[in-house]
Amino acid sequence: MPSSSSRQTSNNTLQDCDDGVLRIEAARLAFTEHCLFDGLSMTLPAHGWTCLLGRSGCGKSSLLRMIAGLPVAPDASLSVGNGAGQPLNLRVAWMAQQDLLLPWRRVIDNVSLGAAMRGERADRERAMALLEQVGLGHTARRYPQTLSGGERSRVALARTLYESAPLVLMDEPFAALDALTRLDLHALAHRLLAGRRVVMVTHDPLEALRMANQILVMRGTPARLDSLDVPSQPAPRDPATPAMSNNHARLLAMLDEVAA
Numbered sequence: 001m002p003s004s005s006s007r008q009t010s011n012n013t014l015q016d017c018d019d020g021v022l023r024i025e026a027a028r029l030a031f032t033e034h035c036l037f038d039g040l041s042m043t044l045p046a047h048g049w050t051c052l053l054g055r056s057g058c059g060k061s062s063l064l065r066m067i068a069g070l071p072v073a074p075d076a077s078l079s080v081g082n083g084a085g086q087p088l089n090l091r092v093a094w095m096a097q098q099d100l101l102l103p104w105r106r107v108i109d110n111v112s113l114g115a116a117m118r119g120e121r122a123d124r125e126r127a128m129a130l131l132e133q134v135g136l137g138h139t140a141r142r143y144p145q146t147l148s149g150g151e152r153s154r155v156a157l158a159r160t161l162y163e164s165a166p167l168v169l170m171d172e173p174f175a176a177l178d179a180l181t182r183l184d185l186h187a188l189a190h191r192l193l194a195g196r197r198v199v200m201v202t203h204d205p206l207e208a209l210r211m212a213n214q215i216l217v218m219r220g221t222p223a224r225l226d227s228l229d230v231p232s233q234p235a236p237r238d239p240a241t242p243a244m245s246n247n248h249a250r251l252l253a254m255l256d257e258v259a260a
């Protein structure tokens with residue numbers, strides 16, 4: 001899902017809103033035999049990263065898809081508002097674990113893929129500038145299969161940035177990368193996404209502690225959302241500090257806690 005667009009969920013209309021908080025409320029997802037969550041709410045500040053963690057299968061990716069307005073299940077609903085009960089319109093960009101680069105399009109044409117999908121003329125200058133920003137200007141005319149995994153992730157990041165969406169949803173975007181490449185991508189993504197509202201699903205507590213302004217843990221059955229304070233240093237944080245080790249232990253304990 002490389003493109004962004006105006007989204008409509010089952011029970012609300014989303015409108016552009018770059019400032020102020022965003023409230024996700026009354027999120028519910030149930031299947032015939034079980035309810036994954038019901039009545040979940042969260043506040044997303046205007047700028048900064050919210051990291052969402054939880055045990056496998058608790059519904060993190062589904063919740064992210066619901067925020068994006070994508071279909072998940074017949075019994076799936078939430079409302080998105082500005083905290084004062086008013087619905088909002090919001091353009092959304094999506095970045096997934098799989099880079100979803102199209103092998104038959106050159107790198108630069110993958111960056112501007114959203115424009116092509118919307119039937120718009122691609123802004124090649126902008127796509128090129130973004131490629132330069134992620135350090136891959138020299139690969140513009142190559143095809144994705146000639147790039148390494150880390151380079152492909154950089155192209156996917158450039159494609160996400162091309163959308164200029166105020167809300168960026170990321171589903172384990174760095175999970176397939178080796179540890180050092182991941183650290184590099186953290187720093188790059190943090191710099192290039194400054195000023196955006198980012199929600200990132202991750203399985204990696206250290207990644208969350210490194211990047212987040214807000215950490216939310218989904219746990220319990222049906223799941224509830226609990227928050228964990230983040231270290232006071234600015235992100236992206238050095239993983240080798242005592243504050244990070246202490247919080248890492250606390251976050252692991254929260255993830256491990258038996259459902260209440």
Ligand SMILES: Nc1ncnc2c1ncn2[C@@H]1O[C@H](COP(=O)(O)OP(=O)(O)OP(=O)(O)O)[C@@H](O)[C@H]1O
Binds near residue numbers: 031055060
């Ligand atoms: N049609 C369906 N019927 C029943 N259960 C379903 C259906 N579709 C999805 N599920 C369940 O919904 C749950 C939530 O999936 P989701 O991918 O959102 O979880 P997750 O927390 O992101 O998992 P992971 O961390 O493993 O990626 C899973 O347990 C999945 O089996």
